[in-house]
Amino acid sequence: MQDSCQKSSMLIPSYLDGELSEEQAAPLRRHLMECQPCRDLAQDEQAMKRWFIAEEAPAAPPGFAARVARRAFAGDAGVLTDSEFALQPHVAGSGNTEQEDPTLRFVLQLTAIAAAVLFCLALAIRTHDLPESADLGASEDYSQVVEKLMRMNAAEEAAADEIPGLPRKDADDEPMNRKTRK
């Protein structure tokens, strides 16, 4: 290959890409007019470009931009975090602050709420089951209570004496087997 052909072969791709200045392109064009192998090479390069067909890309779904902007401003760090970009996250209006993982933040909030609800529930159940303080207080004097009990006992004994067949008070103190033998 001649020097001029070698030089041309290096320039042809850039020439076809429209990246050569006129100063570079003019001598190349002259060379291509005269050199069949280099012309073939240029045609090959053109042929290869036909493989690069720009397919119609899928359109962004409706509302895509609004959704992304909303997520960005909500502090969404995304899923596919990249180490370079995860180093200095940015939150609007707050400068460079450390960005929490939104999932972790949500789980923590949920746990805190659940704990608060459980605590309130436990308190409510405990309060409901316990007797009121008024119920626990002594409403009468001890002596009055004893006197009342003695009156009740006396009344029971008197009633037992009046009803035939009903064991008397002293018989109540005996064991059941002895009463049976009598």
Added chain:
Amino acid sequence: MEPAPVHDLDLVQEALEGNQLSFQLLVERYQDKLFSIVRQYTRNPVEIEDIVQEALLKVYRRLDSFQKQSSFSTWLYRVVVNTALDFLKRCGRNPVRAVEDLEIVPENNPPRIAAPDANMEQEEIARVTHEVLLELPEIFHTVIVMREFEGLAYQEIADILGISIGTVESRLFRARARFKEHLLRSHPEFDPTV
């Protein structure tokens, strides 16, 4: 008379000041282009949407670090391409890493390849091309996508990838040669010398 379109940088500034609608307008302005770029990395519509959305969330998070000397679109495209490559890696569809020295002078006799048959459907051509591109190292894949599908100028590609124009030229030359090799390997019927 329609109002003059708002400049990207103004929308960026407004978004930084908390204007959600401005960020939404930026997304609307570029979403079709982004879907088109990502389409060259995966053909699954759900994955395309996920990747574009992820890239835009990244862009928003780093909006304050955007260097306004470069164009917003350049920065945006870089994030989208990186997100797409990152996604492929996470899915185990790891794009091949180039191990060769890209600055060396490429070979002078790349293989020849015929144009697709006239009776091939466009969808079929696109499918074959997509399969071949996925076999290429990611740096070759990316320059082909940017140049051949997105029609970006060498300077734009250089800005997006942070490389020199000379490297873009060299990388494209090698990428096309590799594309031909892989295409001929899987479809030898397109070898014009046979």
